[in-house]
Amino acid sequence: MPDNWIHLCIDMQRMFAEQTAWHVPWMATVSPQIIELAGRYPERTIFTRFIPPPTADAMPGMWRNYYEKWPMMTGEQLLPELTDIVADLKAFAPPARFFNKRTYSPWVDGRLYETLTRDKVETVVITGGETDICVLAAALGAIDLGYRVILLKDAVCSSADETHDATLELLGGRFSVQVEITETDAFLSSL
Template structure:
């Protein structure tokens, strides 16, 4: 079985002091780093890349970036889009995949790469559980991937919606999705 680790948006703009700061990112970073180091050839980091200015985005994304203008390329230093330093040093051999929206699946590029590599299973870590991780997981399920969420390696800025997202995913999608701890996955116990 061919698998890849999709590490969602573990970026400086979420780890550092910005309006989008996710305090729990530091808590999950050791698990994410351990998996990414052990399996750097199988790791793909996604990066949520804001536009230069709101007018470059369609529809309601303009209003979104009107609210979050300080997070656009005009105002946010470019290096803040990078994955956190502990993970950036793994690229290469790990790969990076940029996206403009929550889901990495919308334009088909990531799915084409994974299909070409005959990947059938995705292991998901990163943030935020209730936004970009959720979009990544739902798309993976729709595309037919066996999906594993490492529940101690995902994080959110809001505890209540983080917990609710994991409960929803674990209960409603139990045939297509597995929740497990990072160590359980790394040891191979119960998933291979």
């Protein structure tokens, strides 16, 4: 494993861990693996945070429709502290860093790419949730940007088992040249 890798932990936030409309029940199951990796390498960890807008009207296009469906998850109604990273991971920052985003993908506005380019990162190790939404968007964006992508299958989660499994199959099959799917222990042993 080369030295130029980063751990991109996707949206391990209280609003998904706690009882909200977007609760991901088995986030707790993958947390120990993420804690292990972030704990060993906090300086290589970036935690993304999905930050909802204040109101549905603050978002463009179909995002407006999306938040009209989920008004309880906008800034008007969601407690601000629920957008924070879960406490067990927050303890690693700093040196771990935070990256806020308004969309599924962390790559849309170019800020994350600029940061990783400046840091000469070539490999992105992905953990977090949800496998079939924000993790998928992060992986596809990283593929498009030419990164080697390592997805830790025991450290990603979803609220939908069927699409979680299908996403792992898609990434491991159709994108097998660009994406390596492994488990956390195997990755840590390779370092």
